[in-house]
Amino acid sequence: MSHGTFIAVEVSDDARQDAELAKKLEEACPVDIFKAGNGQVEIVEENLDECVLCRLCLDASPPGAVRVLKLYDGGAEL
Ligand code: SF4
Numbered sequence: 019m020s021h022g023t024f025i026a027v028e029v030s031d032d033a034r035q036d037a038e039l040a041k042k043l044e045e046a047c048p049v050d051i052f053k054a055g056n057g058q059v060e061i062v063e064e065n066l067d068e069c070v071l072c073r074l075c076l077d078a079s080p081p082g083a084v085r086v087l088k089l090y091d092g093g094a095e096l
Pocket residue numbers: 027046047048049050051068069070071072073074075076086
């Protein structure tokens with residue numbers, strides 16, 4: 019689990035190990051919150067609060083694999 023001040027991004031354990039998904043997420047996110055490193059999904063902590071709530075990461079991944087939580091809104095899920 020990775021937390022910025024305003025946004026948290028959670029990636030399920032299965033999805034985290036998915037090298038192909040890691041590349042898709044890296045390409046999808048306009049503010050570089052995801053990084054494909056060592057065949058795994060990595061979260062770039064310092065970019066978390068740049069999230070523009072565009073949902074592209076959700077569209078690029080299987081249901082439930084990625085969750086974007088709005089911490090400023092009581093942790094509501096995007
Ligand atoms: S909602 Fe958009 S900006 Fe936020 S993490 Fe997903 S792809 Fe990146």
